[in-house]
Amino acid sequence: MDYFEVFGLPRRLGLDAAELQRKFYELSRRTHPDFHQTAPAEEQARVLETSARLNAAYRALRDPIARVEYLVRLEEGRDTKEGAAEKLPAPPALLAEMFEIQEALEEAKAGGLEASGGEALRARREELAARVRELEANLAGPLSVAWDRATPEARARLLAQFKDALATRAYLRTVIDDLGQALGEGQDGHVANRRH
Amino acid sequence: MAYSEKVVDHYNNPRNVGSFAKDTPGIGTGLVGAPECGDVMKLQIKVNLETGLIEDAKFKTFGCGSAIASSSLATEWLKGKTVDEAAKIKNTDIVNELKLPPVKIHCSVLAEDAIKAALTDYREKWASARAAADSK
Numbered sequence: 001m002d003y004f005e006v007f008g009l010p011r012r013l014g015l016d017a018a019e020l021q022r023k024f025y026e027l028s029r030r031t032h033p034d035f036h037q038t039a040p041a042e043e044q045a046r047v048l049e050t051s052a053r054l055n056a057a058y059r060a061l062r063d064p065i066a067r068v069e070y071l072v073r074l075e076e077g078r079d080t081k082e083g084a085a086e087k088l089p090a091p092p093a094l095l096a097e098m099f100e101i102q103e104a105l106e107e108a109k110a111g112g113l114e115a116s117g118g119e120a121l122r123a124r125r126e127e128l129a130a131r132v133r134e135l136e137a138n139l140a141g142p143l144s145v146a147w148d149r150a151t152p153e154a155r156a157r158l159l160a161q162f163k164d165a166l167a168t169r170a171y172l173r174t175v176i177d178d179l180g181q182a183l184g185e186g187q188d189g190h191v192a193n194r195r196h
Numbered sequence: 197m198a199y200s201e202k203v204v205d206h207y208n209n210p211r212n213v214g215s216f217a218k219d220t221p222g223i224g225t226g227l228v229g230a231p232e233c234g235d236v237m238k239l240q241i242k243v244n245l246e247t248g249l250i251e252d253a254k255f256k257t258f259g260c261g262s263a264i265a266s267s268s269l270a271t272e273w274l275k276g277k278t279v280d281e282a283a284k285i286k287n288t289d290i291v292n293e294l295k296l297p298p299v300k301i302h303c304s305v306l307a308e309d310a311i312k313a314a315l316t317d318y319r320e321k322w323a324s325a326r327a328a329a330d331s332k
Contacts, residue, residue: 074321090229090231099238099256170232175234178232178234
C-alpha cells in the first residue's frame with residue numbers, strides 16, 4: 001500500500017490539505033498505540049507499525065514539495081527505504097555555478113567577510129533564495145497541476161523536470177546554508193551538520 | 197565520526213590542489229557534485245599527447261574531509277597512468293585505501309565520477325590530436 005492509498009486517495013499531486021488532515025486524525029485515532037495497550041503483543045506490534053506508516057505517509061503528503069519527492073520515488077519504484085536514501089544526480093548546468101560560488105565564498109572567508117565581500121555574498125544568497133522560492137512555487141503549482149492532467153507519455157518528461165527541479169533546489173539550499181553560516185547567520189539550517 | 201589517519205593526512209596536506217586552464221592541449225576536466233551535501237569536485241588531468249601518459253593531475257573540492265581526501269588520493273593515483281589504466285580506478289579502491297565508513301562511500305563515488313568525467317572530456321577534446329601523434 002503506498003502513501004496515497006493509506007489515505008484512500010488517488011495518486012494525484014493536487015489534494016485538499018484540510019481533508020488530508022481530517023483523514024489523518026481519523027486514522028490516527030484508530031491506530032494509536034495507546035488504545036491498544038491491552039491487546040496481544042503481536043497485535044500491538046502491528047498497530048505500532050501501522051501507526052508509524054501513517055505518520056510517515058502524512059509527513060510525505062502534507063507538504064507539496066515532499067509530495068512531489070515521494071511521487072517521483074513512487075513512479076520510479078523507489079518508494080523503499082533504500083530508494084529514499086538514493087540521491088538525485090546533480091544537474092550539470094548547475095555545477096559550474098556552484099563551484100564558482102564556493103570559490104567566491106572561500107576567497108571572501110580568506111579575506112575576511114567585512115564590508116564589500118560580505119555584502120556581495122549576502123546579495124548572492126538573497127538571489128539564490130529567490131530562485132529556491134521560484135522553483136518551489138513552480139513545483140507545487142504549475143508542474144503539479146500539469147502532472148495531474150498529463151497523459152502517460154507526457155509524464156516521463158514531467159518526471160525529468162521534477163527531478164531536475166528537486167536536485168537544483170537541494171543544491172541551492174545547501175549553498176544558501178553555507179553562505180548563511182559564513183555570514184554568521186542561519187546556524188540552524190537544514191544541513192548545518194552534514195559535514196562531519 | 198572518526199576519520200582514518202589517511203583521510204586526515206590528505207585533508208591536512210591535500211596533494212595536487214589547483215587547476216589547469218581547461219583549453220590547454222591535453223587537459224581533461226571533470227566537474228561533478230552532490231546536491232544533498234552541496235559538494236562540488238573539480239578534477240583535471242594533463243595528458244602528454246606524445247606519450248599518452250597522464251603527466252599531472254589537479255583537483256579542487258568543496259566538501260567534507262572524505263570528499264577532499266578521495267579526490268586528493270585520485271590525483272595521486274592518476275599520475276603516470278595511461279588514460280585506459282585510469283579508467284579502471286574504482287571507488288571501492290578509494291574506499292579501501294582510505295578506510296571510508298559506509299556513510300562516506302558516496303564521496304568515493306563522486307571521485308570516481310570526477311575521474312570518468314575528466315577522461316571523457318579529454319577524449320572528446322584531444323583524442324584526434326593524440327592519434328596524430330601516434331601515427332607520426
